[in-house]
Amino acid sequence: MSGRHTEEHIHTVEGTDPHLFVEVHEPAEGTDAGLRPVLLLHGFSSSTKLNWGDTGWISTLKSAGRRVITVDLPGHGKSGSPEDLDSYSPSRIRADLLQVVADAGARPLRSGDPASGLDVIGYSLGSRLAWEFGATQPELVHRLVLGGPNKEDPLASFDLAAAQRYLADGTPIEDESTAGLLKMAQLLPSNDLFALLSLIEAIKGEPFDPAEAVPHMPMLLVAGDQDERSATMPELASIAAHAGGMVEQLLVPGRNHSNAVTSRMFKDAAVAFLGV
Amino acid sequence: MAEISFPLPDLGEGLIEATVLEWLVSPGDQVERNQPLVELETSKSALELPSPQAGKVIRIHGAPGETINVGEPLVVFEVPDNTAGIVGTVPKDDAPKRRVRLSAVLDED
Amino acid sequence: MSESTTATLEAAARNEQSVKLSMQQALNRALDEVLAADPKTVVFGEDCGQLGGVFRITDGLQAKHGETRVFDTPLAESGILGMSVGLAMAGFHPIPEVQFDGFAYPAINQIVCQIARMNYRSRGKLPMPITLRVPSFGGIRAPEHHGESLEALFAHVPGLKVVSPSDPHDAYHLLKYAATRPDPVIFMEPKSRYWQKGDVDTADGGTLTGARIVRPGRHLTLVAWGAMVARCLQVAELAAEDGIDVEVLDLRWLKPIDAEALATSVGKTRRAVVVHEAPLTSGLGAEVAQLITQNCFDTLKAPVERVTGFDVPYPSGDLEDEYIPNIDRILLGIQRVLEYRRG
Numbered sequence: 201m202s203g204r205h206t207e208e209h210i211h212t213v214e215g216t217d218p219h220l221f222v223e224v225h226e227p228a229e230g231t232d233a234g235l236r237p238v239l240l241l242h243g244f245s246s247s248t249k250l251n252w253g254d255t256g257w258i259s260t261l262k263s264a265g266r267r268v269i270t271v272d273l274p275g276h277g278k279s280g281s282p283e284d285l286d287s288y289s290p291s292r293i294r295a296d297l298l299q300v301v302a303d304a305g306a307r308p309l310r311s312g313d314p315a316s317g318l319d320v321i322g323y324s325l326g327s328r329l330a331w332e333f334g335a336t337q338p339e340l341v342h343r344l345v346l347g348g349p350n351k352e353d354p355l356a357s358f359d360l361a362a363a364q365r366y367l368a369d370g371t372p373i374e375d376e377s378t379a380g381l382l383k384m385a386q387l388l389p390s391n392d393l394f395a396l397l398s399l400i401e402a403i404k405g406e407p408f409d410p411a412e413a414v415p416h417m418p419m420l421l422v423a424g425d426q427d428e429r430s431a432t433m434p435e436l437a438s439i440a441a442h443a444g445g446m447v448e449q450l451l452v453p454g455r456n457h458s459n460a461v462t463s464r465m466f467k468d469a470a471v472a473f474l475g476v
Numbered sequence: 477m478a479e480i481s482f483p484l485p486d487l488g489e490g491l492i493e494a495t496v497l498e499w500l501v502s503p504g505d506q507v508e509r510n511q512p513l514v515e516l517e518t519s520k521s522a523l524e525l526p527s528p529q530a531g532k533v534i535r536i537h538g539a540p541g542e543t544i545n546v547g548e549p550l551v552v553f554e555v556p557d558n559t560a561g562i563v564g565t566v567p568k569d570d571a572p573k574r575r576v577r578l579s580a581v582l583d584e585d
Numbered sequence: 586m587s588e589s590t591t592a593t594l595e596a597a598a599r600n601e602q603s604v605k606l607s608m609q610q611a612l613n614r615a616l617d618e619v620l621a622a623d624p625k626t627v628v629f630g631e632d633c634g635q636l637g638g639v640f641r642i643t644d645g646l647q648a649k650h651g652e653t654r655v656f657d658t659p660l661a662e663s664g665i666l667g668m669s670v671g672l673a674m675a676g677f678h679p680i681p682e683v684q685f686d687g688f689a690y691p692a693i694n695q696i697v698c699q700i701a702r703m704n705y706r707s708r709g710k711l712p713m714p715i716t717l718r719v720p721s722f723g724g725i726r727a728p729e730h731h732g733e734s735l736e737a738l739f740a741h742v743p744g745l746k747v748v749s750p751s752d753p754h755d756a757y758h759l760l761k762y763a764a765t766r767p768d769p770v771i772f773m774e775p776k777s778r779y780w781q782k783g784d785v786d787t788a789d790g791g792t793l794t795g796a797r798i799v800r801p802g803r804h805l806t807l808v809a810w811g812a813m814v815a816r817c818l819q820v821a822e823l824a825a826e827d828g829i830d831v832e833v834l835d836l837r838w839l840k841p842i843d844a845e846a847l848a849t850s851v852g853k854t855r856r857a858v859v860v861h862e863a864p865l866t867s868g869l870g871a872e873v874a875q876l877i878t879q880n881c882f883d884t885l886k887a888p889v890e891r892v893t894g895f896d897v898p899y900p901s902g903d904l905e906d907e908y909i910p911n912i913d914r915i916l917l918g919i920q921r922v923l924e925y926r927r928g
Contacts, residue, residue, distance in 0.1 A: 246521070250520075250521045250523075254521065254523035254524065255521075255522060255523055255524050256512050256523075256524030256526075259510070259512075259526075387489075387519065387520045388489065388520060389489065389490075455497075458517065458521070458522060459497055459515075459517045459522040460522075461522055462497060462515040462516075462517075462522040462523060462524050463497075463498075463515070464498070464500065464515075557641065557644075563639055563685070563725075563727050563728070563731055564725030564726050564727030564728075564731060564776075565725055565726040565727075566725070566780050567724050567725055567726075567777045567780075569781060572819040572820075572822070572823060572912050573912065574823050574912050574913060574916060575913050576912075576913045576916035576917055576920065577827055577916075578824055578827035578828075578829050578916060578919060578920055578923065579827070579920070580829065580920070580923035580924065582804060582828075582829075582923070
């Protein structure tokens, strides 16, 4: 752990430490915008480094004077890979995130105080978590930016049994989405496949239902116009708009699910949207 | 003036090539160290490549959509001769600043 | 063509004696002339050949003098200095470069156990006419091992001479002088002073042994070398505003130290402050303070003050401003000496 989230500040949720790797990145010197911190939530089989560091997001936000909280999801990046299944359930992850941001200094929204509250940017699976986090923490979350969002979590339809057979004896996976996701997970030698499969199993137990809990804070939805995984973004937007929230959408030309994340257009839009 | 070529660096994870998504600088631009130069996509992720140094960009290699191999030239910088290749920073010769004043009665014995 | 080569050629064409050169250019020119004058001289080190050195000191020399005279070495300082020993034994006059001060540590065995002792060990049959160039001291915001001050380490080794120029004129002449000595010389170049230009009188180097008064004064002597000389000159100007007339003595040779120059200067001013970037404990400031005390004990008005780096590893980045003696720390050292009263 680094930044402000030091040993002495670790608080466990339900008595267990999820061993999440948290970092707090201070604004670039002399630029502090005096605004609330920004929590970044990365996607499946990615990490803070891949999703937000190498892509230039952290430096962009720091240059914009923002304090940034990053966390590697369980089984990802530098976080631990707990053996129990519950550590991977979205509800438990949301509880851990709440503790993480509180420990990092995020405080409930107070009217007239631009430093209060929390902005959240998610990508892919991180967008699902951000949506639910916003919906369940209205006193804390100020605005949301959801990149590469999907009305349904593709991980929920992942064929676990087929994946395990494939890993055991090479039996080909019939389901195209499952095969694609597993291939993505296997590409990074640093990935803990057991942990990632645990995460999928836990997500299957708590599939994404955006209509069940809808965030009411303003949100910006962003996806590449070639992003097939985010084809349902307009539906997600209408669910949020229907519930009374202010929703903006942005399509990044020529980009797909894996390369929209570096886009300058995406970053500029997010910085502007959250800079209020 | 000297030219310094910046080849596509080893991106780790056994990657041998990257595809140019979008250039964030153009020939003629003066860039600072760590300023983002280009968006690249590999078979594993998309990333933004920061500049390894300050200097003026005089050539860029690879149009959007083109693939570049690790080790092939990506950007060529122009830098003043006397700073080419230097580790560290050329110090500025600032006017002296002081806070301490001397006060002494000099007994000239 | 590079700026330094151009400056050298232009000066030669005009047959000028005094030219304005940076220390980089002055050193480059000195090496060029030594290579031209002495076919036994060879110049080598990491990036010294094709690239012309990370500080451009050997810029253009390989193209001019050939790949057998000016060449690149592997990244192995023990090899660079070990090879220097062999070349010197075979009659060559090596001018190796250790790219940065902190890179000399891996070659300590070759420097201390071979280069420094070979002449002694062979009863004069195998002299070591080696000039080891070491870009030294801090001030350029470089990482670890790129800002260290090793003068006390080298000065402590019998058989080595140690010198550090503080301006382009001395750099030019002292390098040419060192390169023609029969003994090994550690030539410490103050890398933060590489870029500032100064007048170089190529015809008249003046006295090249011993220390040099760079600013005469009546009330106090500031003793410094390398990059600290320029800073002490700034301090002297500021002290003058307060009515204190400071003499600045550039020690230049750190082994042997010019004890006579110290005695003459401090015998006159009766007060001394010695300034160096290296850590305090067992730094060369202690040796200087002792030599002054030994020779000026009866007339000194105060104990010799030392303003130095701290007893910590050299810090990288912006922290070096907190480490290297700054103007205020030197002024405070002067104030302590001025305030001292016996009894």
